[in-house]
Amino acid sequence: GQQLNQSPQSMFIQEGEDVSMNCTSSSIFNTWLWYKQDPGEGPVLLIALYKAGELTSNGRLTAQFGITRKDSFLNISASIPSDVGIYFCAGLFSGGYNKLIFGAGTRLAVHP
Amino acid sequence: GAVVSQHPSWVICKSGTSVKIECRSLDFQATTMFWYRQFPKQSLMLMATSNEGSKATYEQGVEKDKFLINHASLTLSTLTVTSAHPEDSSFYICSATASGRGRETQYFGPGTRLLVL
Numbered sequence: 001g002q003q004l005n006q007s008p009q010s011m012f013i014q015e016g017e018d019v020s021m022n023c024t025s026s027s028i029f030n031t032w033l034w035y036k037q038d039p040g041e042g043p044v045l046l047i048a049l050y051k052a053g054e055l056t057s058n059g060r061l062t063a064q065f066g067i068t069r070k071d072s073f074l075n076i077s078a079s080i081p082s083d084v085g086i087y088f089c090a091g092l093f094s095g096g097y098n099k100l101i102f103g104a105g106t107r108l109a110v111h112p
Numbered sequence: 113g114a115v116v117s118q119h120p121s122w123v124i125c126k127s128g129t130s131v132k133i134e135c136r137s138l139d140f141q142a143t144t145m146f147w148y149r150q151f152p153k154q155s156l157m158l159m160a161t162s163n164e165g166s167k168a169t170y171e172q173g174v175e176k177d178k179f180l181i182n183h184a185s186l187t188l189s190t191l192t193v194t195s196a197h198p199e200d201s202s203f204y205i206c207s208a209t210a211s212g213r214g215r216e217t218q219y220f221g222p223g224t225r226l227l228v229l
Contacts, residue, residue, distance in 0.1 A: 012156070031216065042118075042220035043156070050215050058148045088155065090215060098209065100218055102155045 006089050006103025013079055014111050021039075021087060021106040030090030032065050032072040033100070036059040038085045046087075047074070079110050114210050115139055118221035125196055126229055132192045133224045135206030141186035142208035147179070150203045163187040189217065196228040 006023045013019060023032070031050050035043035047058050049065035049072060049076055058064055062075045072091075089103040115138040116209040126130050134146055143164050143185050161169040168181035180192040189208075191198055205223040209216055 020212070033217065035220070040203075040223070040225070042207075042223045045114075045217065045219060048217050053136075081196075092218075099158060099161065099205075099215055100146070104155050 001081065002071060004089060004091055004101055004103040006106060008106055009104065010107040010109070011103045012109045012111065015079060015081060017079055019076040019079055019083070019108060021089075021102045022071060023089035023091075024071040025091060025101075027091070027093070028069045029080075029093060029101075030069070031092035031100075032063070033092065034063050034072070035088045037105075038089060043088060054058060054104075064069045076108075078110075084108055084110050086090050086110055114217070114219045116206065116208050116219050116221040117204055118224050120224060121222060122225040124226055124227045124229065128195055130194045130205045131196055131226060132190055133204055133206075133226075135189045135191070135208070135221050137187045137208040137210075137219075140208070140210050142189075142210065143186060144187040145183060146207045146209075147181060147189070148192050148207065150205060150223075157207060159191075159223055184201045192227065196226070198228045199227075201226055201228045 002021050004025050022060045033048050034046045038042045047063040054065040060077045061109050086105045086107050088105045090100040093099050117136045119134045145162040147159045150156050157172045162181045162183040165182045170176045183189045207218040207220045
């Protein structure tokens with residue numbers, strides 16, 4: 001079945017540092033989505049990517065849809081303490097009812 | 113826009129009882145909703161796909177008679193955990209698909225924490 005490999009599993013950084021995380025897959029996806037989940041809450045959509053090569057920003061966040069459609073990365077610039085949380089990539093599998101395939105998540109901790 | 117709500121946000125019940133969780137898309141219509149389950153420190157695991165007006169599609173290993181799904185309208189899907197047992201304790205999250213201009217995005221509800229005693 002489809003799988004997403006998300007890395008790193010966790011990161012512990014200093015406030016102000018930039019962060020980069022990525023997801024790769026052996027399958028092709030038509031859409032890549034990046035979510036952030038805070039403890040005890042549902043995932044919140046950060047960025048949606050719909051085209052191969054697309055580079056999209058949302059404030060300090062930037063994400064790209066890989067040219068091969070098998071990978072994506074998310075960058076966070078100038079991290080702040082509220083960036084703490086778990087970040088998930090998800091690929092939208094366009095077969096049947098468009099199921100999302102999730103990465104395992106990147107747990108981010110920011111030291112003030 | 114694209115807000116999804118869940119009710120209740122948390123529930124504690126005795127073993128053997130049934131629990132119903134509601135998922136609503138507040139400002140858009142969703143022909144498809146999804147139900148996920150998340151254990152501590154793990155990613156989301158898809159349980160089933162809920163389609164308005166038809167039977168839900170369950171993922172492998174998910175018992176359809178235990179997790180009853182009803183997608184009554186374009187804005188409401190319900191998940192009923194029947195005869196709940198302690199091992200059913202988990203964080204249940206729904207999502208709804210919003211479509212526009214040929215693009216699809218899934219928006220998630222805030223989750224429901226279930227504790228079965």
